[in-house]
Amino acid sequence: MDAEIVILRLLHILPGATWVGSAVFLAFVVQPALAKTGPPHAPALMANMLKPLMIVLHGSAIMTIVFGIVMAFRVRPDGLFDVLWSTNWGTMIWLGFLFSIVAYGIGNVAGLSNKKMADIGKSLTGPPNPEQAAEMTKLRDRAILLAKIGALGVVTAVALMAFAQHV
Amino acid sequence: MDVGLVVTRIIHIVSGSFWMGAAIYLAVVLEPKIRSTSVDLERQLLNRISKLNSLWITSAAVVTMVTGMALVSTTPNHSFSDLGNGGWGTMILVGLIASVMAFVVSGMAGAFTAKLRRGLESGDATDEQLASYRRGLSTLGYVNAVLVVIAVGTMATARFA
Numbered sequence: 001m002d003a004e005i006v007i008l009r010l011l012h013i014l015p016g017a018t019w020v021g022s023a024v025f026l027a028f029v030v031q032p033a034l035a036k037t038g039p040p041h042a043p044a045l046m047a048n049m050l051k052p053l054m055i056v057l058h059g060s061a062i063m064t065i066v067f068g069i070v071m072a073f074r075v076r077p078d079g080l081f082d083v084l085w086s087t088n089w090g091t092m093i094w095l096g097f098l099f100s101i102v103a104y105g106i107g108n109v110a111g112l113s114n115k116k117m118a119d120i121g122k123s124l125t126g127p128p129n130p131e132q133a134a135e136m137t138k139l140r141d142r143a144i145l146l147a148k149i150g151a152l153g154v155v156t157a158v159a160l161m162a163f164a165q166h167v
Numbered sequence: 168m169d170v171g172l173v174v175t176r177i178i179h180i181v182s183g184s185f186w187m188g189a190a191i192y193l194a195v196v197l198e199p200k201i202r203s204t205s206v207d208l209e210r211q212l213l214n215r216i217s218k219l220n221s222l223w224i225t226s227a228a229v230v231t232m233v234t235g236m237a238l239v240s241t242t243p244n245h246s247f248s249d250l251g252n253g254g255w256g257t258m259i260l261v262g263l264i265a266s267v268m269a270f271v272v273s274g275m276a277g278a279f280t281a282k283l284r285r286g287l288e289s290g291d292a293t294d295e296q297l298a299s300y301r302r303g304l305s306t307l308g309y310v311n312a313v314l315v316v317i318a319v320g321t322m323a324t325a326r327f328a
């Protein structure tokens with residue numbers, strides 16, 4: 001057993017699964033439920049949840065990407081960049097990498113929309129006025145849409161990476 | 168390329184990832200933060216998402232386990248008779264046991280969630296009872312997350328064992 005590869009694989013797969021599952025669960029279960037609950041509770045919970053959520057999502061995404069890159073260099077020490085463009089395995093790996101980076105970027109924009117909504121929610125001392133309510137609804141809907149796109153992007157990245165060893 | 172094997176493997180990996188990530192998200196982020204807001208929000212959220220949670224997570228768990236069984240029997244050079252024998256068989260067996268235990272623990276957590284939801288809805292439950300349901304739910308959530316991580320870790324490293 002190659003202990004280094006096993007450890008790298010665990011450091012890539014465990015955070016990867018955490019990233020995928022958290023992103024899909026947040027985008028398709030939690031955020032739509034919070035949208036139905038509405039103010040004043042939902043923005044308050046989102047504000048409260050944002051910090052640990054960002055730690056889990058950023059931490060798992062960065063670990064997945066960094067250890068994925070290290071593992072790719074480790075399993076193809078004799079020229080990763082040659083096989084990336086000239087083999088089916090390489091094509092699946094760089095496509096998966098691209099999807100994961102784009103999904104991470106989209107997830108960050110969704111997080112910023114959530115943060116702006118939470119900031120408005122925190123600044124409220126009573127019910128929101130019509131402009132504040134409209135702004136919060138716009139930010140919430142944008143965050144939900146972007147989170148769904150980002151989650152689907154990560155799922156696609158996982159599927160491409162899993163497919164790589166069969167082509 | 169065996170298309171059936173590839174499709175089964177992708178479904179297994181995606182549903183397993185969702186199961187693990189959702190379990191960690193629930194235990195580490197959502198449950199503690201719901202507790203630290205208001206009882207009214209806890210009641211509303213339990214009403215809105217507890218059944219949806221169960222549906223998504225139970226479905227992901229069932230799909231992961233069924234496709235996992237299919238993979239054991241269709242992976243070249245391996246079969247159910249290898250379970251418990253050698254490195255690969257031992258790791259897969261440990262992962263299988265951990266995932267079944269996680270499924271059972273998840274079901275028990277679902278029962279605590281239902282008790283908590285009913286207690287908050289009816290107002291009949293005492294504060295002590297509600298606190299006991301919350302403690303149970305929180306503990307089972309962490310146990311579930313740890314078991315799913317063990318299952319994914321052992322499965323992911325099985326072919327190197």
